[in-house]
Amino acid sequence: MALSRRRLLQAGTAGAAALLAGAGLASSAPYRAPRWLGDPFTLGVASGDPLPDGVVLWTRLAPDPFAPDALGGTARAPVTVEYEVAEDEHFRRIAARGSALATRELAHSVHPEVRGLAPDRWYYYRFRAGAAISPVGRTRTVPAAGARVARLRFAFASCQHWSSGYYTxxxxxxxxxxxxxxxxxxxxxxxxxxxxxxxIAIPETLRAEAADLTGYRLRYAQYKAEPELRAAHAAFPWICTFDDHEIDNNWAGFDPGAGIDIHLLPALFRRRRTAAFRAMYEHLPLRIDQLPAGPHIRMHRRYAFGDLADLTMLDTRQYRTSLVCGDGGNLVVDCPDRFAADRTILGAPQREWLIDGLTRSPARWQILGNQVAMAQSDHDPGPAVAVGTDAWDGYVADRDAVLAAAAARGRGNLVVLTGDRHENYVVDLRGNYRDPHAPVVATEFTGTSITTGRDGTDLPPRGRTLLAANPDMKFFNGQRGYVRVEVDERLWRSDYRVVPYVGRPGAPIGTRASYVVEHGRPGAQADRDPGVAVPDAKVPDPAPMAEAGR
Known part of the structure; x- marks a missing residue:
């Protein structure tokens, strides 16, 4: 897939050539790899954005990922990286092979987009640079458009602060x-x-807050150095988006979060956004459609899984209007501005694209990949409504519009997947929270963090408050883990998989609770056989909201 003429003109002739090469398009001539002083594949391999006929692959050449210049200890010259995709893990039946050019401009990362594969099947892949061969990854294409699909299984995760715990x-x-x-x-x-x-001991180069390209590159190297994260990328294709901490806590559009003084200058924050998006692209399995153009990146996109489900990934940061009634991290009771019709968390073009997709899609289930809580999150069990404004509670008009579209569709098949909160929730979504009798139109499953907030506890005081104040909240849990999903034509099932601790490695895992949604019947119900629960780690409650960086 080529860059648009406009993007090429923006980059300039020399810059466009470097971007095209670094984005992973097949190179026309080989550039020999230098003699590596170690393994160039220290950050692993990954695949993502699966289609019926292909996926995007990823790796980055970085024999020294923590080099002070954040370029991974590579030479300045470009390097040809070859790849193979096979039907078997021994690479006896090759399905595709090619090469991509790794350049200094994108930190010697490559993103080859492989096409011509068969739908709905597993493949294996690997890279080669000179004499060095990468670990083997496994990936999967999605079912063909409109194909009958009996079952889909996936997991969703978020929030993996490195020093808060291990990636067990x-x-x-x-x-x-x-x-x-x-x-x-x-x-x-x-x-x-x-x-x-x-x-733990944090190197000096990683103690400062990331605010430039070098800082963000070092952060990604720090996280991807974890073997558990690399293994999870190698095991499955990933579909990724971003929230706030990939740039700055609680940022909104071109407004920075509540950071240090230099962040208050708009020009500096635009530069920071540019650096953060570039480093993100360099380290995730993203297609050339997601190649940033300065401080802009297109991350809202849609995936179809045959006739069973459509997954729509949202961007609730880049196009939103400014926060109101504070910095979004503190609770507010009296904030009429959050109801203003011109406030948006999606931006008008993305909102119209989303609603159009919900309206036109023939898929049996509609799934939204969403960053921040969509349901009203009241923290006052009394008559007042105390909410934060960094989530959809600060952008009520957009929430009303999206849920009204779901209600108008009348199929009872919308499920929202959410991260950010570092807690597990199950919440039914109503079309209008100002009307307590408004019907339930969808269900939101919020997944906890991988590590953020440290060990956590099953039901801290905050959880009791939320359950008391929000009648539509069916479940709360404050431990760490991920959510496993199984969906078929009749039933959606979410299993809340949690670990008792993350402060030390080796934790077991269990299913804390399972909730189901019947197709055509909005609202979640507890499953009667949730599996084996995991006890608390016997540690203090999670960090307060300000420390957790919400």
Whole structure:
């Protein structure tokens, strides 16, 4: 797939050539790899954005991923990276092969887009640079458009602050029977705070808050150095989006979050957005359609899984209007501005694209990959309504429009997947929260963090408050983990998989609760056989909201 003429003109002739090469399009001539001083594939391999006939592959050449210049210890010259895709793990039946050019401009990352594969089947892939061969990854194409699909299985995760704990949940995720993984944001955090890992030492180069390209590249290297994360990427194709911490806590459009003084200058924040998006592209399995253009990136997109489900990934950060009634992290009771008709969390073009997709899609289930809580989250069990304004509670008009579209469709098949909160919720969604008798039109499953918030507890005081104040909240849990989903024509099932601790490695995993949604009947019901629960780690409650960086 080629860059548009406009994007080429924006980049300029020399810059466009570098971007095309670094984005992973097949190179016409080989560039020999230097003699590596170690393994160039230290950050692993990944695949993502699956289609019926192909996927995008990813790797980055980085023999020294923590080099001070954040370029991974590579030479300045471009390097040809070859790849193979096979039907078997021994690479006896090759389905596709090619090469991509790794350049300094994109930190020697490559994103080859492989086409011509068969739909709905597993493949294996690997890379080669000179004499070095990468680990083997496994990926899967999606069913053909309109094909009859009996079942879909996937997991969704978010919020993996490195120093808050170990990535044990990803080790367990690798053992699941899944078709793909959805990551809902906060893949990295721009800064460190209270540490949950036992006996960790953070290098000097990683102690400062990331605010430029070098800083963000080092953050991604820090996170991708974790073997559990690399293994989870190698096991399944991922579909990724971002939330706030990939750039700055609680940022909104071109407004920075509540950071240090230099972040208050709009020009500096545009530069920061540019650097953060570029580093994100360099480290995730994203297509050339997601190649950033300065401080802009197109991340809202849609995937079809035969006739069974459509997955629509949203971007609730880049196009939103400014926060109101504070910085979004504090609760407000009296904030009439959050109801203003011109406030948007999606931007008008994305909102119209979303509603049009919900209206026209013939799929049996509609799934939204969403970053911040859509349901009203009242923190006052009394008559007042106390909410934060960083989530959809601060953008009520957009929430009303999206849920009204779901209600008008009348099929009772909308499910919203959400991250950000570092807690597990099951909440029914109503079309109008100002009317307590408004009908339920959808269900929101909010997944906890992989590590953020440290060990966590099953039901802290905050959880009791939320359950008391929100009658539509069916379940709360404050431990760490991910959500496993199985969906067929009749039933949606979400299993809340949690670990008792993340402060030290080796935690077991269990299913804390399972909830189901029947097709055509909005609203979640508890499953009577949730599996084996995991006890608390006997540690203090999770960090308060300000520390957790919400």
């Amino acid at each position: 949940a990803y080790r367990h995720l690798c053992d699941e029977d899944l078709d793909f993984v959805v990551h809902l944001g906060d893949y990295i955090y721009e800064k460190e705070w209270a540490r949950g890992r036992a006996g």
